Amino acid sequence: MSEPLFLKPVFHEKIWGGKKLATEFGYKIPSDTTGECWAISAHPHGPAMVTNGPYKGLTLDQVWDQHREAFGNAKGDVFPLLTKILDANDDLSVQVHPDDAYAAEHEHELGKTECWYIISAEPGAELYYGHNAKTHEELADWINNGKWDKLFRRVPVKPGEFYYVPSGTIHALGKGIMVLETQQSSDTTYRLYDFDRVDKTTGEKRELHLQQSIDVTTVPHVDPQLNIEKTTVGDAEVTTYVKPPVSPHFSVYQWLLKNGTATFKRQAAPYTLVSVLKGEGEITVDGQSYEIKKGVHFVLPYQVKEWTLTGDLQIIASEPGEE
Numbered sequence: 001m002s003e004p005l006f007l008k009p010v011f012h013e014k015i016w017g018g019k020k021l022a023t024e025f026g027y028k029i030p031s032d033t034t035g036e037c038w039a040i041s042a043h044p045h046g047p048a049m050v051t052n053g054p055y056k057g058l059t060l061d062q063v064w065d066q067h068r069e070a071f072g073n074a075k076g077d078v079f080p081l082l083t084k085i086l087d088a089n090d091d092l093s094v095q096v097h098p099d100d101a102y103a104a105e106h107e108h109e110l111g112k113t114e115c116w117y118i119i120s121a122e123p124g125a126e127l128y129y130g131h132n133a134k135t136h137e138e139l140a141d142w143i144n145n146g147k148w149d150k151l152f153r154r155v156p157v158k159p160g161e162f163y164y165v166p167s168g169t170i171h172a173l174g175k176g177i178m179v180l181e182t183q184q185s186s187d188t189t190y191r192l193y194d195f196d197r198v199d200k201t202t203g204e205k206r207e208l209h210l211q212q213s214i215d216v217t218t219v220p221h222v223d224p225q226l227n228i229e230k231t232t233v234g235d236a237e238v239t240t241y242v243k244p245p246v247s248p249h250f251s252v253y254q255w256l257l258k259n260g261t262a263t264f265k266r267q268a269a270p271y272t273l274v275s276v277l278k279g280e281g282e283i284t285v286d287g288q289s290y291e292i293k294k295g296v297h298f299v300l301p302y303q304v305k306e307w308t309l310t311g312d313l314q315i316i317a318s319e320p321g322e323e
Helices: 020-025 060-066 100-106 136-144 210-216
Strands: 005-008 010-013 035-040 081-088 094-096 114-121 126-131 152-156 162-165 177-184 190-193 229-233 236-242 250-265 272-285 288-293 297-300 306-320
Touching (some): 005 060, 020 081, 020 114, 081 306, 094 210, 126 162, 162 236, 177 250, 177 272, 177 306
Antiparallel strands (some): 035 081, 081 177, 094 190, 114 162, 114 177, 126 152, 229 236, 236 250, 250 306, 272 288, 272 297, 272 306
16 A cells, blocks of 8 residues: 555534634534544544545544554554544633553553644633642542642643643643644543533533542643754754653654655654645655645555655644554
8 A cells, every 4th residue: 555545534523612623624514613623533433534545435443453564564453543633612621531551441442642733722822731739639639629720730822832741631722722633542531620511412511530530640740841853854844742752652743844845754653644734735655646735634554665745734743652
């Protein structure tokens, strides 16, 4: 399979979702208030479908199960990564995710470490990121007694920033923020606080998971040290946001081309996930060129060792870790 695997995203309506996924990326979405685009997904809650080549019509999880050679015969029961775009028209619930060990025991799936590239943010927009408790006893006291103003850290954000959110980190996107999220392929989250919102389908407040949140939250919170690196490949500016050992589960990059050309050669990773955030151009593989533009998502499988990008493009790419 010496060509990209182009994918049809899956959309999920959320209580906090906005309308920008349709207007910003031109997606045709049944609902006008979606919230989440699962762009590169093999998760059973929303697997993306391949739209070209010999695997056309298969979902990404089916390709993983039936054609593992496309991923370098990588080990593991599930495709390990998930790429989303999230459009927050309101604050998301404040959450925390378990690590692999806790998730395997209690949820029977992967843990959830994730990261965010900030696509856009309204003036004054903030993240919930980390907490102020110094001990687990203090954490439990503040959670059980609803001392949210004491507990939560709020961080102002701007477009173009990057945040790494390892499992155990209390976090939430705030109103007016759109991100590209790279994460482990897991849909397990523990909801700590939801602003007393009522689910319109049930008429009830959404379920909270206070004890699980206390169990899995890292105390004290420490901001990760990322050592973001910038290099050039041809005409492209390449930013490495995170990679092993800081992030054992994935590496994440930005490829920025301004009316130029760049040829990339894959190093050690068996495959690469690619999302076009801005612009348009072409990707050339084995002499065959494919048009790409804002809102397009694809996987470069194991057989694609080299590719050339041409045009005016902002891309976020990721690769699996070395686990």
